[in-house]
Amino acid sequence: MYTLHIANKNYSSWSLRPWLVLSAFEIPFAEQLHPFPEKGAWEAYRSFSPSGKVPCLQDGDRVIWDSLAIIEYLAEHHPHVWPSDKTARAWARSAAAEMHSGFQTLRNNCGMSCGVRIALHNISPALQKDIDRIDELWSQGLQKFGGPFLAGENFSAVDAFFAPVVFRAQTYQLPLGKAASEYLQTMLALPAMKTWYEAALIETWREPAHEKEVFDAGKLVADLRN
Incomplete structure (x- = not known):
């Protein structure tokens, strides 16, 4: 079974793409969520991802990183992708x-x-x-x-x-x-x-850099998170 390494659902746009393909097509996989650390993300993610970034897919001893590469790999095994x-x-x-x-x-x-x-x-x-x-x-x-x-x-x-x-x-x-x-x-x-x-709404993690980026863009109208 595949293992997909992702980051926070609230923030991680790149993680969403392969997760959505796997989920929408009901392809069995195990999810490993790694919250964005406040610093040292590259070092932390290098333990499972060669690029030090998410998403990263494991299929047995194969490791596939980058969302486009992951989806193309999945398409080789699941033509309806x-x-x-x-x-x-x-x-x-x-x-x-x-x-x-x-x-x-x-x-x-x-x-x-x-x-x-x-x-x-x-x-x-x-x-x-x-x-x-x-x-x-x-x-x-x-x-x-x-x-x-x-x-x-x-x-x-x-x-x-x-x-x-x-x-x-x-x-x-x-x-x-x-x-x-x-x-x-x-x-x-x-x-x-x-x-x-x-799932994104109930996450409790708040990563300062992501929060600043969002709130610098405009005026907060609503925060629906827990």
């Missing part, structure tokens, strides 16, 4: 790769914190550009493949790659068009997403 249609699969992989390597302003300005609601101080042109591209991508996938998920009728890995953006959009009330907003609600209603979110 990506869409079966070749055109949809090509689009899904391209969109997932763009998410994996891009949207730096969104990442920097809107750190993931599932359990809070923030009114942004402002939306810079660079952040608006990222939001517009997210809206465009989501709307394109929904229109091209018929929804309700990005590459068609069924949840797939591309949805997992954008799952952290779904939580960010909820936290920071990001302005999205009608199609993208409907997709947001579809994702929030996904049972595995609800399971992650509910």
Whole structure:
């Protein structure tokens, strides 16, 4: 059975992606949660992850790190992880790769914190550009493949790659068009997403760097965490 090493569900956007694939597809795995330490994360995580980062997947004596590598590894053993249609699969992989390597302003300005609601101080042109591209991508996938998920009728890995953006959009009330907003609600209603979110709310860890990043972005509207 797989073992997936992750960090705090409230903060860890990278951990969410493979966790969601494993959970949504009901692929058996053991979860090992390692709360972000206040300092020395690299040293602490090196005990199980070559990169000193999460997520990290163990499959017997194999160790796979980085969320994209993990999901591609899972797809080799579970073909339904990506869409079966070749055109949809090509689009899904391209969109997932763009998410994996891009949207730096969104990442920097809107750190993931599932359990809070923030009114942004402002939306810079660079952040608006990222939001517009997210809206465009989501709307394109929904229109091209018929929804309700990005590459068609069924949840797939591309949805997992954008799952952290779904939580960010909820936290920071990001302005999205009608199609993208409907997709947001579809994702929030996904049972595995609800399971992650509910677990994030009851976490008691507060890591100062993540907290500062979130609260520097705007005014606190609500803190729904325990």
